[in-house]
Amino acid sequence: MERLDFSEEEDDKGFYLVEIEQDKETGKRQVSFDFHPVTGRRFLTINIGIEPQDTDPTAMVLRAISEQEDKVRDAIVRLNISLPAQCEGQLRDSDIRNAVKEAHYFTVAKDIQRETRSRLGEWTAEEITPLDALKAYLESKKVSLERTKVLLQYAERLIQEQRTRQG
Known part of the structure; x- marks a missing residue:
């Protein structure tokens, strides 16, 4: 029994053994159940937030991975990296891939914050002629x-x- 997606990351995997027996005296059913946990492949999400003042974004990512190093091996790993647009080019993908090479599979999701530019200056669209x-x-x-x-x-x-x- 394997996990299907990251929504099951924290769920216990296993099965229930249910026994239904009929009571010979009363005719009522006696029900008992017991959960049997199984070890499924681990899912692991690592969330990393990079700020504009961080001088080495790759080092931040590598540090976050190393803090979870014992959980990465043979797991399906998702790296969620939130970073400003100006830091995106500073991420060294090869170093990050190397840091999670012990994972069964990994994916990197980058949430890039881009600054909104106001082209109207101090005016809103409703105020400007x-x-x-x-x-x-x-x-x-x-x-x-x-x-x-x-x-x-x-x-x-x-x-x-x-x-x-x-x-």
Whole structure:
């Protein structure tokens, strides 16, 4: 009896021996059961959190693996590594694979935190006018002042035409 997935990682594996006998005097059934544990292949999850200030992300992962070293052998191991995007390239996959080589099987799941970029500055989409949004976009793309001026004039005309049609 083997575990099927990591949701069973903490479950005891085994079977129940159930005996049902009929009482000769009363005719009622007598039920007894006994759990017999079996040793199944171990599942092991190792969670590792790496922070932006960590100078050697691979060393952090290797340290977490070494703390569980006695449980890794012949287990199915899942490494959950949470790390900032700027640290992803610093992970040495070959060193990590070597550290879990005694496992029956292993997988690495990386949860990469990426910073969200605000393109509107201090405005929200509801607060900004179409012209201000265009101006912010053109500034972010480093469009020349002359070209920005021309594009904003065209945008103003289009907005006025749209208002006139709806009006």
